[in-house]
Amino acid sequence: MTQTIGFIGSGMIGGALARLAVAAGLNVVMSNSRGPETLADLVAELGEHARAAGREEAAQAGDLVVATVPMSAYDQLPAEALAGRTVIDTLNYYPERDGRIAELDGGDITSSELLQRHLTGSRVVKTLHNMDWIRLYSRARPAGAPDRSALPVAGDDPAAKAEMVRLLDVLGYDAVDIGTLADSWRCEPGTPVYVWPYLGERPEGATKEESQRWFREGPGEPVPADRVKELIDAAVRGPVGGSFAALPFWG
Numbered sequence: 360m361t362q363t364i365g366f367i368g369s370g371m372i373g374g375a376l377a378r379l380a381v382a383a384g385l386n387v388v389m390s391n392s393r394g395p396e397t398l399a400d401l402v403a404e405l406g407e408h409a410r411a412a413g414r415e416e417a418a419q420a421g422d423l424v425v426a427t428v429p430m431s432a433y434d435q436l437p438a439e440a441l442a443g444r445t446v447i448d449t450l451n452y453y454p455e456r457d458g459r460i461a462e463l464d465g466g467d468i469t470s471s472e473l474l475q476r477h478l479t480g481s482r483v484v485k486t487l488h489n490m491d492w493i494r495l496y497s498r499a500r501p502a503g504a505p506d507r508s509a510l511p512v513a514g515d516d517p518a519a520k521a522e523m524v525r526l527l528d529v530l531g532y533d534a535v536d537i538g539t540l541a542d543s544w545r546c547e548p549g550t551p552v553y554v555w556p557y558l559g560e561r562p563e564g565a566t567k568e569e570s571q572r573w574f575r576e577g578p579g580e581p582v583p584a585d586r587v588k589e590l591i592d593a594a595v596r597g598p599v600g601g602s603f604a605a606l607p608f609w610g
């Protein structure tokens with residue numbers, strides 16, 4: 360079982376996952392674009408199971424490595440250092456933030472296939488990308504809890520997917536295997552399983568400010584495995600890329 364998780368990207372999602380990992384007794388090695396010294400506060404908060412490092416070192420320190428950077432930086436992930444490793448892909452494509460990426464706009468490949476193409480020697484697994492960072496932390500539950508949620512998992516390597524399912528269990532989530540990286544369009548931004556089901560109902564008629572408070576403070580809602588399967592089956596392949604206006608904190 361995984362003992363150390365490397366992180367490339369230590370922002371909202373990286374920070375939330377690292378908190379879950381250290382709470383589960385795992386070690387984490389955090390990295391970002393600006394250098395380890397800029398991660399001192401986060402590492403101090405995470406405690407003795409955490410340290411900061413450069414990207415390559417974080418990549419090599421982890422039994423598993425979380426890639427959690429903006430999609431625009433996918434090709435800066437250190438392919439050589441990540442070779443031979445299972446890489447968890449939380450990346451979502453937002454053209455407003457990432458600029459247009461022609462290969463994705465064609466609609467023929469998923470963002471995870473593009474990442475796998477860059478990380479030729481790694482086993483990419485898509486997961487932990489379809490919940491917002493606040494609920495991702497707050498809705499983690501121990502195995503068997505009645506209000507535990509499930510997350511979709513997609514990947515081309517069955518052993519890497521199985522490893523990922525075990526890690527999700529330790530972090531506080533059930534898993535639903537939805538197929539290969541080519542199938543992962545079913546959980547990309549804008550699909551039924553993306554973010555909203557885990558938030559529950561937004562208060563009717565909420566102003567932008569009320570929506571933002573609801574996003575910051577709302578408890579969210581459990582989404583069990585059966586519901587994840589239904590939502591995945593209901594997906595229809597549509598326009599590529601997410602839109603900020605369609606996100607809950609936009610109001």
Ligand SMILES: NC(=O)c1ccc[n+]([C@@H]2O[C@H](COP(=O)([O-])OP(=O)(O)OC[C@H]3O[C@@H](n4cnc5c(N)ncnc54)[C@H](OP(=O)(O)O)[C@@H]3O)[C@@H](O)[C@H]2O)c1
Nearest residue numbers: 368369370371372391392393427428435450451488491492
């Ligand atoms: N926020 C959410 O609720 C959410 C939910 C699901 C999925 N996602 C997806 O997960 C990814 C991360 O999102 P986030 O919200 O955590 O972003 P974020 O808060 O902006 O953090 C991004 C992290 O990536 C690092 N980074 C950027 N370019 C890098 C590079 N070239 N090499 C190494 N590290 C680099 C940044 O480091 P510096 O600060 O040093 O630049 C920062 O630590 C995105 O693709 C996003 O779409 C986000």
